[in-house]
Amino acid sequence: MKRTTAVLLGIAATGFGAASFASTYVVPSQFGAEGTEIVLEDARLNADNMFDKIDVNADGLISIDEYASQAVVNASLSRFNGVVAIDGRQTFHITLPSEATGRLAPYEQTTIDAIARNEFYAFAGSDSAMDRREWIAAKLNDFAEVDFNEDGRLTGPELEVYTLNFARFQTSVS
Incomplete structure (x- = not known):
């Protein structure tokens, strides 16, 4: 019994030491540095x-x-990871508000899919497919829609709306 107690105390001490070290060690983000704007x-x-x-x-x-x-995949990954990753001149991320994180519910996946299918035709053209130019135009349109002051950069509230849109948070059927 005494030996079991000593072993358990040793394991607990090791666990507390590891937890203490882990709380002071900052793991670099796989999504790059935290960004405060998107140009x-x-x-x-x-x-x-x-x-x-x-x-x-x-x-x-x-x-x-x-x-x-x-x-659906971008919304799922963004919300699950709690960040929107941007691979621009450098890779960086914008953290989503905590209320926009978590798993997508099945009804959200269905809603996002339906809305995306409707959006598709706005940029796909008469051939019902998007080439690279049309895809980039669609994504730049997403940017322009929230660049309220039209300065070519998203910061503050503009950035929050952009990332929430990217994560398809609070999507509603219209």
């Missing part, structure tokens, strides 16, 4: 970098299914 060029580069990831079949076009899937 138009970063939004353009991010869109350009995303295109090849979304074009799953590598045909140089984004189909409606690829478009809708990326909307």
Whole structure:
């Protein structure tokens, strides 16, 4: 019994030491440094970098299914990780408000998919597919819609609206 108690106390002491070390060690973010603004060029580069990831079949076009899937996946990952990652001139992230984090409910996934399919046709053109130019135009439109003062950079409330839109938080059917 005394030996078991000593072993358990040793394990507990090791655990507390590790927890103390872990609380002082800052793990670098896999999403790059925390950003406080997004400039138009970063939004353009991010869109350009995303295109090849979304074009799953590598045909140089984004189909409606690829478009809708990326909307659900980006929302799911952003909310799960609590950040919107931007791969612009450098990779950085913007932290989402805590209320916008967590898992997507099944009804949210369905709603995001439906809204994305509707959005798709605004930029897809008559061929019902998005090429790289159309995709980038759609993403720059998302940027322009929240650049309220039209200065080519998103900060403060503009940035918060942009990231919440990216994470498809508070999506409603209209």
